[in-house]
Amino acid sequence: MVDTAARTTAANxxxxxxxxxxxxxxxxxxxxxxxxxPALQGVNLDIYRHEIxxxxxxxxxxxxxxxxxxxxxxAFTTGMKVGGAIRINGKDVSDWRNEYALRSRIGVVFPxxxxxxxxxxxxxxxxxxxxxxxxxxxxxxxxxRCLTRAALWDEVKDRLDSLGSLLSGGQxxxxxxxxxxxxxxxxxxxxxxxIAVDPVTxxxxxxxxKELRSELTIVLVTNLVQQARRLADRTAFFLMGELVEIGATxxxxxxxxxxxxxxxxxxxxxx
Amino acid sequence: MAxxxxxxxxxxxFAGGISAIVxxxxxxxxxxxxxxxxxxxxxxxxxxxxxxxxxPTSNNPTYGALALIVGTASVTGFxxxxxxxxxxxxxxxxxxxxxxxxxxxxxxxxxMLAAIPSVVWGFIGMSIMNPLIIRTFDVPxxxxxxxxxxxxxxxxxxxxxxxxxDALKAVPxxxxxxxxALGATRWEVIVKVVIPASRNGLLxxxxxxxxxxxxxxxxxxxxxxxxxxxxTSPFDSxxxxxxxIAAELGDTVKGGAHWGSLFTxxxxxxxxxxxxxxxxxxxxxxxxxx
Numbered sequence: 001m002v003d004t005a006a007r008t009t010a011a012n013x014x015x016x017x018x019x020x021x022x023x024x025x026x027x028x029x030x031x032x033x034x035x036x037x038p039a040l041q042g043v044n045l046d047i048y049r050h051e052i053x054x055x056x057x058x059x060x061x062x063x064x065x066x067x068x069x070x071x072x073x074x075a076f077t078t079g080m081k082v083g084g085a086i087r088i089n090g091k092d093v094s095d096w097r098n099e100y101a102l103r104s105r106i107g108v109v110f111p112x113x114x115x116x117x118x119x120x121x122x123x124x125x126x127x128x129x130x131x132x133x134x135x136x137x138x139x140x141x142x143x144x145r146c147l148t149r150a151a152l153w154d155e156v157k158d159r160l161d162s163l164g165s166l167l168s169g170g171q172x173x174x175x176x177x178x179x180x181x182x183x184x185x186x187x188x189x190x191x192x193x194x195i196a197v198d199p200v201t202x203x204x205x206x207x208x209x210k211e212l213r214s215e216l217t218i219v220l221v222t223n224l225v226q227q228a229r230r231l232a233d234r235t236a237f238f239l240m241g242e243l244v245e246i247g248a249t250x251x252x253x254x255x256x257x258x259x260x261x262x263x264x265x266x267x268x269x270x271x
Numbered sequence: 272m273a274x275x276x277x278x279x280x281x282x283x284x285f286a287g288g289i290s291a292i293v294x295x296x297x298x299x300x301x302x303x304x305x306x307x308x309x310x311x312x313x314x315x316x317x318x319x320x321x322x323x324x325x326x327p328t329s330n331n332p333t334y335g336a337l338a339l340i341v342g343t344a345s346v347t348g349f350x351x352x353x354x355x356x357x358x359x360x361x362x363x364x365x366x367x368x369x370x371x372x373x374x375x376x377x378x379x380x381x382x383m384l385a386a387i388p389s390v391v392w393g394f395i396g397m398s399i400m401n402p403l404i405i406r407t408f409d410v411p412x413x414x415x416x417x418x419x420x421x422x423x424x425x426x427x428x429x430x431x432x433x434x435x436x437d438a439l440k441a442v443p444x445x446x447x448x449x450x451x452a453l454g455a456t457r458w459e460v461i462v463k464v465v466i467p468a469s470r471n472g473l474l475x476x477x478x479x480x481x482x483x484x485x486x487x488x489x490x491x492x493x494x495x496x497x498x499x500x501x502x503t504s505p506f507d508s509x510x511x512x513x514x515x516i517a518a519e520l521g522d523t524v525k526g527g528a529h530w531g532s533l534f535t536x537x538x539x540x541x542x543x544x545x546x547x548x549x550x551x552x553x554x555x556x557x558x559x560x561x
Contacts, residue, residue, distance in 0.1 A: 104454025114449040176501045
């Protein structure tokens with residue numbers, strides 16, 4: 001880890017990953033199975049603060065399962081069993097008696113945008129209200145700030161009272177990002193966020209993510225190898241339930257790999 | 272050959288579809304025709320809706336249906352007081368909390384409950400609830416609004432539960448996951464996301480329950496005491512519109528004023544249940560459009 005630190009930190013004044021402090025996420029011997037069928041096995045990795053950590057791999061490689069385990073989403077997937085340890089800020093996620101408090105600190109963006117059946121405003125105000133914020137002025141401020149950070153404010157500021165589901169696909173996905181930001185999370189998990197988003201919007205969201213890195217830590221699961229290249233500081237390659245390797249993103253894309261399969265996937269020979 | 276089968280199938284399906292309309296119009300025409308002579312003749316609307324004197328067999332007959340209308344309304348209202356919270360609670364449990372075996376078993380049991388014949392419910396009202404109410408509340412008669420309301424509430428609950436559960440299940444799981452990922456507890460998800468999203472379906476379930484209560488005859492006849500009376504407490508006996516028709520129609524002269532008056536009660540019931548069902552239907556359509 002230390003050698004990558006020198007290369008990726010603070011290239012142009014923007015705060016980058018902090019590799020010389022303890023990691024925000026430590027994963028040890030993680031295994032996930034659905035109804036006894038393993039989906040992911042023996043995963044060990046660390047994710048550092050202010051890092052964009054990319055996860056690439058073909059379908060069914062265990063990427064989404066990994067994300068779901070991070071914020072205890074296994075609780076509502078019947079038959080999903082998680083073994084091993086995941087520590088966030090040094091505390092094992094299974095030690096949180098109140099998993100809702102854990103989830104409230106982790107923002108999640110799903111592959112297909114899920115606008116709750118509420119107005120644009122209420123979508124973003126949902127999480128602050130759960131935290132007990134009731135004052136209109138305070139909510140207004142959070143809604144505007146989060147929508148602005150998600151690069152959506154200008155497009156929706158005149159229609160905050162219309163249903164979130166009436167927005168276009170790309171706008172809805174930015175709405176879910178704004179909603180995730182309204183949790184004031186220290187960790188943002190994105191699961192193939194660009195599947196239902198046009199390329200221009202994808203680029204806008206990618207710019208948003210690059211800026212957000214200075215405030216929080218991002219785990220980016222992506223089906224687009226080039227997206228990992230554009231965004232991720234380090235990238236992990238998952239294949240059929242196995243963590244094949246982790247490396248600085250540049251290294252992986254320049255062919256400095258430990259495993260031939262990684263290059264094969266990156267260059268599109270399978271996947 | 273395939274063309275031939277297609278033709279025949281089309282005609283059969285069309286006949287099946289159109290028959291519903293034919294029947295409903297036919298029934299309405301029949302009831303109206305039988306009641307029309309009475310409506311245009313001896314009926315006084317003022318007396319019908321304001322008097323409680325229902326004496327169709329007296330030498331000087333009066334046809335005040337107020338007590339019957341209030342009887343039906345009070346029993347139905349009481350039934351809803353019991354069955355709405357009960358069935359919404361049951362639906363929430365089955366749809367949101369129960370999993371696997373528990374869920375399947377409960378669903379089957381609730382559906383079986385809906386299939387119990389109403390005369391059996393009436394029997395329970397007479398032989399179990401009646402003495403129970405007399406003993407528990409120390410009242411002279413146990414066949415009253417309370418008894419009929421309880422029985423009717425239990426009867427309407429299964430159908431309401433089934434429809435409410437369908438409405439809750441129609442809310443996509445992605446909403447639940449998204450809300451839980453935002454840190455909402457199960458209960459917050461239900462109150463803030465699932466119930467608002469299924470509001471129309473839940474309302475339709477309640478309305479269909481009301482319609483069921485309104486139209487129920489046998490159980491109400493057996494459990495309500497069947498006494499013409501404006502109830503002032505749940506322990507008063509009442510008589511329902513439906514029960515009156517069922518009990519009296521056999522003793523009337525076909526085409527006479529009494530006969531016609533019972534059909535007029537039928538028209539009233541038909542119109543009320545039709546309006547309730549229509550409202551429920553419009554409400555359900557509202558959900559689908561969204």
